[in-house]
Amino acid sequence: xxxxxESGGGLVQAGGSLRLSCSASGxxxxxxxxxWFRQAPGKEREIVSGISRxxxxxxxxxxxxxxxxxxxxxxxxxxxxQMNSLKPEDTAVYYCAARYWNGVSTLQSDYINWGQxxxxxxxx
Numbered sequence: 001x002x003x004x005x006e007s008g009g010g011l012v013q014a015g016g017s018l019r020l021s022c023s024a025s026g027x028x029x030x031x032x033x034x035x036w037f038r039q040a041p042g043k044e045r046e047i048v049s050g051i052s053r054x055x056x057x058x059x060x061x062x063x064x065x066x067x068x069x070x071x072x073x074x075x076x077x078x079x080x081x082q083m084n085s086l087k088p089e090d091t092a093v094y095y096c097a098a099r100y101w102n103g104v105s106t107l108q109s110d111y112i113n114w115g116q117x118x119x120x121x122x123x124x
Contacts, residue, residue: 002026002077002113004034004096009118012086018120020081022096033099034072034079035059037108038092038120048094049081050104059104063089086122093117 002024012018022034035050049070050059058070067086072079079096097111105111 004115
């Protein structure tokens, strides 16, 4: 299993960009599907984007399609979430999570390891 640490969050104006990183320790990283979730104040946590272990499959929620991209560098044990054209409704705590099946699942219960989260705030 892996331990996950998110970074790259911050405050940005609407229309701006941020790149989140999910860094992992542990040799199992290359076998893990990594997915980003987010939780806005007063709302349930929701899926944002995921990438399979080989990067052959990616998933994006409808709300971020065309604005966010996801990539991974298994040599660096890191997954990146590039967020462009940010909107105030993207404000949330962003979490990365790992599962050890080759495929993105939208079910949070399918994920074994979670990071502590990084805050993203988009001002209007």
